[in-house]
Amino acid sequence: xxxxxxxxxxxxxxxxxxxxxxxxxxxxxxxxxxxxxxxxxxxxxxxxxxxxxxxxxxxxxxxxxxxxxxxxxxxxxxxxxxxxxxxxxxxxxxx
Numbered sequence: 040x041x042x043x044x045x046x047x048x049x050x051x052x053x054x055x056x057x058x059x060x061x062x063x064x065x066x067x068x069x070x071x072x073x074x075x076x077x078x079x080x081x082x083x084x085x086x087x088x089x090x091x092x093x094x095x096x097x098x099x100x101x102x103x104x105x106x107x108x109x110x111x112x113x114x115x116x117x118x119x120x121x122x123x124x125x126x127x128x129x130x131x132x133x134x
Contacts, residue, residue, distance in 0.1 A: 064070060
């Protein structure tokens with residue numbers, strides 16, 4: 040009924056041994072150095088991405104400000120071009 044083969048026992052013992060050794064390896068000083076270096080690299084990459092993002096955002100704000108200035112100048116030019124006609128029409132209607 041209860042049939043445990045040596046293969047199953049060996050696989051269990053091997054898995055337990057491998058798991059225990061894996062935990063010790065992951066907790067070793069060398070592994071911690073690797074984790075620290077990887078974390079430092081990620082932080083450097085984050086700083087680089089944030090600098091690029093800030094630069095792009097500043098450029099976009101400059102472009103938006105220049106576009107608003109251009110539109111304001113065009114609106115002012117259109118207003119000054121239309122103004123004499125309106126004044127002429129108003130004077131003609133009053134007379």
